Amino acid sequence: MSLTLSVDGERWRAHLRSVAETHPGLVPVLKGNGYGFTVGRLARKSGWLGVDTVAVGTYDELPHVATRFDGDLLVLTPWRPFGAALEVDPALARRVVHTVGRTHDLADLLEAQPDARFVLERLTSMQRHGLSARDLWATGRMLQDHPGVRLEGIALHLPLAQGSHLGEVDRLMNDVVAAELPTHTVYVSHLTDAELEQLRASYADYEIRPRIGTSLWLGARDALRVTATVLDVHEVERGDSFGYRSRTAPKSGHLLVVSGGTAHGIGLEAPTGDQGLRARAATLARGGLDAVGFVRSPFSIDGKQRLFAEPPHMQASMLFLPSGARVPEVGEQVDVRVRYTATAFDRVVIS
Amino acid sequence: MTPGPSGTLLSVREISESEHLALIRSRSSASFLQTPAWGRVKAEWRRESLGWFEGEQLVGAALVLYRQLPKVKRYLAYLPEGPLLDWDTEDLAAWLAPMAAHLQRRGAFGVRMGPPVVTRRWTAAVVKDGIADPAVHRLGELPPTGRDATGARVVAQLRELGWRPQVAEGGFAAGQPQYVFQVPLVDADGKPRTEDDVLAGMNQLWRRNIKKAAKAGVEVSVSEDLEAFHDLYLHTAQRDHFTPRPLAYFRTMRDALAAEDPDRFRLWAAHHEGDLVAATIAIRVGTHAWYSYGASSTEKRDVRGSNAVQWAMIRDALAAGAAVYDLRGITDTLDADDPHVGLIQFKAGTGGEAVEYAGEWDLPLNRALYAAFDLYMRRR
Numbered sequence: 001m002s003l004t005l006s007v008d009g010e011r012w013r014a015h016l017r018s019v020a021e022t023h024p025g026l027v028p029v030l031k032g033n034g035y036g037f038t039v040g041r042l043a044r045k046s047g048w049l050g051v052d053t054v055a056v057g058t059y060d061e062l063p064h065v066a067t068r069f070d071g072d073l074l075v076l077t078p079w080r081p082f083g084a085a086l087e088v089d090p091a092l093a094r095r096v097v098h099t100v101g102r103t104h105d106l107a108d109l110l111e112a113q114p115d116a117r118f119v120l121e122r123l124t125s126m127q128r129h130g131l132s133a134r135d136l137w138a139t140g141r142m143l144q145d146h147p148g149v150r151l152e153g154i155a156l157h158l159p160l161a162q163g164s165h166l167g168e169v170d171r172l173m174n175d176v177v178a179a180e181l182p183t184h185t186v187y188v189s190h191l192t193d194a195e196l197e198q199l200r201a202s203y204a205d206y207e208i209r210p211r212i213g214t215s216l217w218l219g220a221r222d223a224l225r226v227t228a229t230v231l232d233v234h235e236v237e238r239g240d241s242f243g244y245r246s247r248t249a250p251k252s253g254h255l256l257v258v259s260g261g262t263a264h265g266i267g268l269e270a271p272t273g274d275q276g277l278r279a280r281a282a283t284l285a286r287g288g289l290d291a292v293g294f295v296r297s298p299f300s301i302d303g304k305q306r307l308f309a310e311p312p313h314m315q316a317s318m319l320f321l322p323s324g325a326r327v328p329e330v331g332e333q334v335d336v337r338v339r340y341t342a343t344a345f346d347r348v349v350i351s
Numbered sequence: 352m353t354p355g356p357s358g359t360l361l362s363v364r365e366i367s368e369s370e371h372l373a374l375i376r377s378r379s380s381a382s383f384l385q386t387p388a389w390g391r392v393k394a395e396w397r398r399e400s401l402g403w404f405e406g407e408q409l410v411g412a413a414l415v416l417y418r419q420l421p422k423v424k425r426y427l428a429y430l431p432e433g434p435l436l437d438w439d440t441e442d443l444a445a446w447l448a449p450m451a452a453h454l455q456r457r458g459a460f461g462v463r464m465g466p467p468v469v470t471r472r473w474t475a476a477v478v479k480d481g482i483a484d485p486a487v488h489r490l491g492e493l494p495p496t497g498r499d500a501t502g503a504r505v506v507a508q509l510r511e512l513g514w515r516p517q518v519a520e521g522g523f524a525a526g527q528p529q530y531v532f533q534v535p536l537v538d539a540d541g542k543p544r545t546e547d548d549v550l551a552g553m554n555q556l557w558r559r560n561i562k563k564a565a566k567a568g569v570e571v572s573v574s575e576d577l578e579a580f581h582d583l584y585l586h587t588a589q590r591d592h593f594t595p596r597p598l599a600y601f602r603t604m605r606d607a608l609a610a611e612d613p614d615r616f617r618l619w620a621a622h623h624e625g626d627l628v629a630a631t632i633a634i635r636v637g638t639h640a641w642y643s644y645g646a647s648s649t650e651k652r653d654v655r656g657s658n659a660v661q662w663a664m665i666r667d668a669l670a671a672g673a674a675v676y677d678l679r680g681i682t683d684t685l686d687a688d689d690p691h692v693g694l695i696q697f698k699a700g701t702g703g704e705a706v707e708y709a710g711e712w713d714l715p716l717n718r719a720l721y722a723a724f725d726l727y728m729r730r731r
Contacts, residue, residue: 133507133511134441137441137504171507171510174503174506174507175503175507177498177499177500177503178500178503178504178506178507179500180500201492201493202491202492203494204493204494205494205495205498
């Protein structure tokens with residue numbers, strides 16, 4: 001009765017292995033819903049991959065990972081002198097690597113925990129978190145007065161590739177050199193393999209550690225399949241009413257009740273990241289359909305995407321199947337197209 | 352005026368050549384391209400000695416060459432391998448803003464300079480391995496033996512202040528080379544190295560050739576005979592396919608540099624049984640010694656006059672207390688097929704290191720004129 005993510009384990013593991021082998025120093029990113037797999041499962045998988053460090057998004061995610069992975073835990077959200085950052089389980093303190101994005105936060109962090117391990121994040125063109133070049137230099141000078149501190153590296157969080165990143169990376173790396181920091185480790189994200197290779201070549205005196213999430217866990221798309229279960233089937237004639245809102249059927253056919261609803265993230269429109277005109281037009285069109293009739297659902301039967309008969313419920317959805325189409329049996333599996341990072345699966349089955 | 356590094360104001364004004372020279376002498380070294388004498392060598396351009404003042408104290412200097420645009424009375428202000436200022440500052444704007452304002456008042460539409468700061472270094476051994484490795488094409492693909500934080504801060508600040516790096520295609524562009532080869536003559540602690548130590552740093556071929564020249568009876572001495580140098584230099588130009596400079600250029604250079612300081616300019620000649628087999632020009636400013644121009648005969652190559660004359664220049668630089676022996680420009684190519692790689696191999700044979708400078712940077716002062724000039728330079 002579940003929304004299920006089925007994984008072709010052999011292919012998936014082969015992909016994970018190959019990413020790890022071609023990306024020495026890999027830091028797997030496990031955050032949010034764990035890319036659909038849950039962070040706990042990805043933590044165990046990271047241990048299996050043999051990496052020494054994983055990255056989580058927030059301090060609140062630490063407990064889900066800490067018991068399933070033995071190595072270091074890098075927190076991507078910058079440390080702030082308030083909230084969950086101050087409530088880290090003392091038993092974990094030695095394994096946690098904080099991210100520092102403001103000069104005065106570093107002073108506060110060291111005051112709260114003099115032996116804290118941390119990376120310094122350099123602000124990139126993302127303009128999200130991090131230190132400016134001059135902040136980084138100032139921090140470098142500050143660290144010269146604290147020879148004992150545990151600076152573990154520099155972090156660069158780059159935007160998704162739009163052309164080459166190398167110009168920006170080169171400028172950022174120059175700022176790192178200028179800061180004279182007592183570390184030669186740099187954590188980077190979102191570089192293509194070719195860009196990483198170039199960076200490693202020209203900064204071979206630095207240890208470049210790629211932080212990878214999506215292309216690691218979801219990189220082998222054809223090893224992943226999402227299915228829902230047909231829970232019930234009802235024949236309807238034109239004009240029959242059904243559902244919470246007593247809608248009427250526009251023509252004869254079948255109503256299908258399938259597993260998967262709003263609790264899983266089904267039917268919630270997440271921005272696709274596709275900026276094309278077509279994609280935006282499609283979003284508009286879907287909104288328009290809602291007012292006059294049925295909306296396209298992410299469920300497909302025999303390769304054809306089917307319409308929602310009414311808005312999805314918490315754990316199930318109702319689809320409309322016009323007459324003429326093959327009617328699936330109760331218990332049959334149907335395919336669902338989802339955004340993995342926005343879906344909570346009931347079951348993840350790895351073969 | 353802008354606030355200076357210590358909170359005071361820095362101002363810029365023209366200074367006399369003697370003030371300029373006094374500032375250079377107060378420092379351990381400066382590029383010879385920044386000496387007042389070099390302005391005399393480049394007589395086709397208007398020149399100016401500039402001084403930076405903190406209050407009444409002279410704290411920096413530059414030789415500015417004004418290169419006129421065709422047809423208009425506007426100039427590119429060019430500061431080759433300069434200016435001479437406190438590059439270690441994190442407030443470069445305090446130095447550069449009053450300079451730019453001054454140059455603009457003098458009719459400059461743009462400024463070009465080559466900050467004399469090092470950004471990266473590679474030892475000769477690393478360079479040699481890079482040439483041998485077919486996967487490596489450029490110096491930048493090799494891990495440097497050292498990076499310089501001061502250089503990196505200069506580069507970051509120039510970008511911040513709107514200066515534009517001039518990318519030298521293939522290494523030898525119109526300006527001064529960004530990559531050079533240098534033999535340090537002092538150790539890491541600043542103590543002078545011995546001749547034996549420098550010799551031991553050279554590769555086997557160089558040591559063998561130096562010995563071979565001595566055995567063959569090559570005699571190296573300081574010479575006054577500029578004509579003889581120039582004859583051999585013309586011969587070299589023809590053989591190696593470069594455009595030679597006229598004898599008058601070298602006369603001006605010798606006269607101007609020697610007038611400034613008797614140690615600035617030195618002509619060296621290597622003779623074998625009365626024949627001139629190699630001749631070179633050495634230049635020194637303070638603790639920095641350069642190998643500037645060289646010529647060699649095609650006959651009698653086996654007596655290794657070139658190696659002998661280089662060794663004599665290195666020994667002379669050591670004796671004069673120099674800290675660096677500079678063989679000047681190399682390209683950044685490490686491709687075994689590139690014709691420039693032979694030059695790098697020759698220079699790397701002396702030991703020492705390939706050195707990357709911050710390169711040349713432009714600041715447009717008049718956007719329209721600068722854009723026109725930039726376009727003209729690209730199409731040339």
